[in-house]
Amino acid sequence: MSGITDVAGVRVGHVTLNHDDGPHAVRTGVTAIVPGEEMFRRKMAAGAHVINGFGKMAGLAQVAELGRLETPILLTNTLSVWQAGDGLVQHMLRGDPAIGSVNPVVGECNDGHLNDIQGLHVRPEHALAALDVAAGGSVEEGPVGAGTGMVCYGWKGGIGTASRSWASTALGGGQVTLGALVLANFGRRGDLVVRGCPVGRLLAEAPPAPTSGEGGSVIVLLATDAPLTSRQLTRVARRAAAGLARTGSVYHHGSGDFALAFSTARAYPPFLADEGELLNPFFVAAADVVEESVLRALRAGRDMVGRDGHRVEALPWARVEAMLKAAGLPLL
């Protein structure tokens, strides 16, 4: 399993900015998720859900109105949405110079605990580069791309991804895949739950990392190759809330928690398909892949020293595994 790229045609690219120390330490980047080719001319069905709208994710109003995604999706830090969006506009104009109006989708989290966010280090060319290097296959996770400076449950956060495949009886038995990619930058130390184990409380002796609860956020992207309508994709996106809650989130006030789902199928399901038979497997899978993506982002963490000497440690995964084993709870 590679994650969201298990949905055929989906590509992911990272540009990581990790240099300097002290007050201007740069720990940020851009991650590009490319759903497929010719996005502007052959738009894909999409739906979004705002779990907690303390955030600046761009492009959602048009996705809600038209039910369509017409660009790749970029992720970056909170104050760099604008540079990334400008890069995405330039990217679209290169592909089709006649475009007069285009709806870039850009998600963000606040990496200001480790990153000199006010330095505005992300530039449009970083967005363009992330789009250029986007590839299928294995996805690098953890502190990479937009995830470079992120903090999750007080541990090193960042990018995580996961997927599930199954045979859809409602779609005639064909194999379908649902993939997730998250930019994980949320949660309070004590709240972390791994597969039911209250890891956060059990690791309570660890030093707290202050910013993630308040300035934190999480962006969830969900991709499927199944033909779902924008309304159905919106319903799938809403199940991200269940996956996040399983890891301990209550969607804090200051956390910009957004989920967006798209379908690469560019087609409708059968009109009279039983929607329960069709969607319940997606709902179950959506909660699962979101939960797993967050855990994988944590598992891929590495200790990092950033701005002003702020230090964030990786979640001690071996200890987590030992705890789960002791409790008889399932491993990742």
Added chain:
Amino acid sequence: MSGITDVAGVRVGHVTLNHDDGPHAVRTGVTAIVPGEEMFRRKMAAGAHVINGFGKMAGLAQVAELGRLETPILLTNTLSVWQAGDGLVQHMLRGDPAIGSVNPVVGECNDGHLNDIQGLHVRPEHALAALDVAAGGSVEEGPVGAGTGMVCYGWKGGIGTASRSWASTALGGGQVTLGALVLANFGRRGDLVVRGCPVGRLLAEAPPAPTSGEGGSVIVLLATDAPLTSRQLTRVARRAAAGLARTGSVYHHGSGDFALAFSTARAYPPFLADEGELLNPFFVAAADVVEESVLRALRAGRDMVGRDGHRVEALPWARVEAMLKAAGLPLL
């Protein structure tokens, strides 16, 4: 702790209809939640959130528009919303004969697995009676009132309630309370999680109870004495999704999952209060009391035989407690 009635002035009343056997077995009822006195003339701030709108909860459009609750809230079975609503209209007219327009709020779940739902056994007088007997203090839980015939995670469900109190620094240190009451009728047997313990999987040998996943639903009511705006109450209501997810829910397609929060304070908080400082404790508490209310509804279950001999057993709570103890997980 009594539950939602720990919020001063909130009263709860049940009318239970439990008689006959065979195809016309009646296992249903009405539960009335009375937020306070003079509801029509002195409306309360309220906000609602639709987690999954496969349901018929009445009155939400006006609550969303006006941010106000002007009647008590009734809970009953899916096909009896109309009889209950009629009773609530009559109740309001008795209190104020000049009312020309009133917005009854009525929530529902489908108890058709145990109850002869098509028999339409709930009548307006049952609604009136539930309103009449509503009282503060201890709340009866489990298969009572609207909860009589409900099924939750394949076990006997029904009414559950819980509350939390704390000193609110954002409100000058005053004590505030958040209470929940749920009508729990959702979830698939294998999915149940209790305090992190995958009880559903561990009790997999038990016979499945088929209806709750598809025809199920859950109504969540949240009450507080703190002065919150309707917008803030809506945000509190949204955290019900986290509480439900902790018990194993992914909000199945066929589950009508609604949450409504109201404030008995009839006042605004300070305009420039820090909303994070004010609301995060409510968000944490909302997830907690919703989770706990569902578990209490299950704990209060009793074996029941209903329509056509359909049998639903109570969750074997002693076994659950043993599992939690073995896993080192916290008890209820």
Added chain:
Amino acid sequence: MSGITDVAGVRVGHVTLNHDDGPHAVRTGVTAIVPGEEMFRRKMAAGAHVINGFGKMAGLAQVAELGRLETPILLTNTLSVWQAGDGLVQHMLRGDPAIGSVNPVVGECNDGHLNDIQGLHVRPEHALAALDVAAGGSVEEGPVGAGTGMVCYGWKGGIGTASRSWASTALGGGQVTLGALVLANFGRRGDLVVRGCPVGRLLAEAPPAPTSGEGGSVIVLLATDAPLTSRQLTRVARRAAAGLARTGSVYHHGSGDFALAFSTARAYPPFLADEGELLNPFFVAAADVVEESVLRALRAGRDMVGRDGHRVEALPWARVEAMLKAAGLPLL
């Protein structure tokens, strides 16, 4: 042109309750709109828009979630939603006794100025009768069915209907129809505009009819035979706001203004159809048929004396036509 019944398969039925005088004068009724046959088993795509949610229209949450209409639609007075809904449940159970959950859609306006609304004179059997007599072809307009006691812009209001047909280039040139039916009970005397002519101001000498602005409302139903998605139908429904505004409405605080659109096609449009080419004709037509339906409801008005001797006059249509002619403005 017959109105909404110009959409093939759509039927309309009225039951009018018009008897007695004095404090208990009954001036109310039920109107049933039947979109087609076998509604529960073969649901239709639908979308709704809340223009101003001071109202109690039932069933909208599920329509929004599932994008489907599964029952006929009933219209009645504000306090009788519950009796009508109960009748609609009974109607559905007659058609399919195994139904355990069904989502009745019931719209309402407040006819309490002319009708003894607190008398709760509408009974489930009136709903059943309206469904039984529903027929295609010519639709009776004005003070009939649910429109019996309604007041619009201070004049006698009620039921109005209109339709437009055109060849849809986006659908391969096939003929499509959009029909509207309104229950018109809104607006202040001085605000009425007919085809651009400020009729309300010009007829300012007339005695005001006090209730419609505050306690008024309007329900707009839109039907089409074109294959539109629920998202697209929601967009069409939103254009009802433009049609109402043309007649002078600003959607007063106390007016419950709801619009619901459905498609009888039970099919999707081509996935990559140009949505502008497809929908703009629907948007233009929606504003037109809603405006025209309101004007037709007024044109069909007849003087009525109701509760406590309250008198509402019909809009003097001949004078309106003379005004339009003088101003060089188009007639109805």
Added chain:
Amino acid sequence: MSGITDVAGVRVGHVTLNHDDGPHAVRTGVTAIVPGEEMFRRKMAAGAHVINGFGKMAGLAQVAELGRLETPILLTNTLSVWQAGDGLVQHMLRGDPAIGSVNPVVGECNDGHLNDIQGLHVRPEHALAALDVAAGGSVEEGPVGAGTGMVCYGWKGGIGTASRSWASTALGGGQVTLGALVLANFGRRGDLVVRGCPVGRLLAEAPPAPTSGEGGSVIVLLATDAPLTSRQLTRVARRAAAGLARTGSVYHHGSGDFALAFSTARAYPPFLADEGELLNPFFVAAADVVEESVLRALRAGRDMVGRDGHRVEALPWARVEAMLKAAGLPLL
């Protein structure tokens, strides 16, 4: 009357880019609306409404979640949202270098018919300059700032503004003001209605200007000094739809029509104020000032030749006035 600046403390600034001819003719700019001082530290209540979400207005999700505006508002062209947003971030950081997360609000319309929009001529420094020159008092209207290259109903569009003041009985008789500012770039030639007069049809001989219907849009900003909640401001914002409809709009598919209302009062109204008494005057005024702002934008039009020699003429206002006079309809 000056328009939106009649609300005390509100300032408006334009930067106009109007140079060159041929394929790279620049006809664009930035308009800044500054609601008051210290926006980040003392946020204002705000609410927004998406009339038709074919647009890229930034910042709405957070306004909806938090009900607060924390920055000035910028208007510019569709592809320059990102440059303007970047400028607004820089502006906020200058005011408070510790800001780690801020929610810029940027509205846009497509001026690509007259402007070399793909040239991306707006830069962050233009945004900064517009903020710097923002002032109270008289507001320049028509083809200025963000309005420079806009087209409305096929005539020269751009910026328009208007206001109303009245004594609010619900607020104890105090004087309140509601102001609007629109960026008008929408509508089809034949649809224009001025005060009820079908000007569009009567001027049908004029050459059509093709882009505004499809690529057009309108941004409506509403400001008041009255203490309204974010929920109430959202309701006020929704009445923009009525004002636009009066000028002939049906909110075409390709038109990004957004409305945002804010209150400079930084306070709540009385909790138990009669909301009808409080808000109906705002609803009436909102429709009025939006209608008037659009007409004033048209009245202030001047003939312009732009990109590739595209020519757009000013609406012949003297002829419009003559038409209104002939029809006995009220003048602006």
